[in-house]
Amino acid sequence: MPAHSDTPIEELPPTLGRLRDAWRARKPDRTQRGDDLARLRAALRSRLDEMAAAIAADFGHRSVHESLVADGLTVLSEIDHLRANLRRWAKPRRVGAGWRLWPARAEVRMEPVGVVGVISPWNYPVNLALIPLATAIAAGNHVYLKPSELTPRTAEFLRALLAEVFPPGRVAVALGGSDTGAAFAALPFDHLVFTGSTAVGRKVMAAAAANLTPLTLELGGKSPAIVCADFPLEQAAARLATGKWFNGGQTCIAPDYVLVDAARRDALVEALRREVRARYAGDGAASDYTRIINSAHAARLQGYLDDAARRGLTTVALAELDGDRLLAPTVVLDPPDDAALMQEEIFGPILPVLGYATLDEAIAFVAARDRPLALYPFSRDRRCVERILDGVLAGGVTVNDTLLHFGANALPFGGIGASGMGAYHGRAGFDAMSKALPILWQRRLAASDLLKPPYARIDRIVRWLVR
Secondary structure (H helix, E strand, C coil): CCCCCCCCHHHHHHHHHHHHHHHHHCCCCHHHHHHHHHHHHHHHHHCHHHHHHHHHHHHCCCCHHHHHHHHHHHHHHHHHHHHHHHHHHHCCEEECCCHHHCCCEEEEEEEECCEEEEECCCCCCCHHHHHHHHHHHHCCCEEEEECCCCCHHHHHHHHHHHHHHCCCCCEEECCCCHHHHHHHHCCCCCEEEEECCHHHHHHHHHHHHCCCCCEEEECCCCCEEEECCCCCHHHHHHHHHHHHHHHHHCCCCCCCEEEEEHHHHHHHHHHHHHHHHHHHCCCCHHHHCCCCCCHHHHHHHHHHHHHHHHCCCCEEECCCCCCCCCCCCEEEECCCCCCHHHHCCCCCCEEEEEEECCHHHHHHHHHCCCCCCEEEEECCCHHHHHHHHHHCCCCEECCCCCCHHHHCCCCCECCCHHHEECCECHHHHHHHCEEEEEEEECCCCCHHHHCCCCHHHHHHHHHHHCC
16 A cells, blocks of 8 residues: 655645636546446445455454445445436436416436535544545546545545546645645535534535535534343344444444333343354454554543443443453443433444433434434334424434345435535435536517517516416
């Protein structure tokens, strides 16, 4: 892997200028977009092992299978979906002009906007870089990508991969730290996609405001799971364990806390313990458990546990795992609102489990907080699920499971309020990175030719139109 080298900040504006000039000189037609997506898919498919090795090196260790699924399969699947639907989405749509404008006709064309900036995070460093990039390409744009500095080997992998697929005037990659990221966000893009924390998202939005840059903000927050009294605990535990401890809990839509009927709280913890032991106990099992990305994040997570200990909260380590930046799956019981791990998105393998007396109490608990990026109701009673959906508005929902709505290509993915703005994936992303251009075609002879003074001539017609 080549040595990591930052992009000088002064190179950012001229690179954006070159991308924009190239786009204006030759906007990608539908054939070009399809070819670009096909070559990107083939290049990534042939380098999946290299991708997984780069991600593992950045994390210290990450399960190869988790990388293949989360950063390989998701991107390949999304590209397939884009290619399958590109012709239909790009086709102009006839719409009614309304009888008052007869005989005019109207249509809407989906036009590319220009150059799309993408700022991607470290937790799924290929997935969250290439899905918005591929979507922007499908919509006919050029792309400037800024990967996370916390995964430098993967960033270099992305730069090499994209240089192999695209000419430099179509896709460019900027590498660097927070200063580079701040300067990148302030560039006058035609659209900007940012995935990351809510705190940084506020800064990105402020930087983009100076240029009135349209934004898609994919942020985070505390995504809850609500386990209703009718749902089997063993199945709930299995699906919660996958959602929470996949990628070591470093997932923006991971269950951040679980609400369960109080009488079954301890039984759920025991079911979670059995799941974790089956997955990560024994010689070599920890090879499937992803490390915390760096020492700073490991210290942050340990700080949550230290705060819980000072408060006398019950903390249950569900497995015994030793190693550098290896934090075992851990449950904390009934933390109060002012506990550190209830104040911020956890983004790690710590799971608060809270008991509730009634379902209405659980719904009110979630609804009183910022709107989450994801919501996970668990119930086989449709009425209970509908009560939860009616009481809590979230960015996205998977019922009776976790994470999976992200992988449904036809579903828009995005948050609301503190958890984000706008959406992408599939048609939602294509539309977000396009301009829906309305066009009214007037005929050679039209009633509008009469709309001129003296208006007394057409008084009856005007009054008839506004009746």
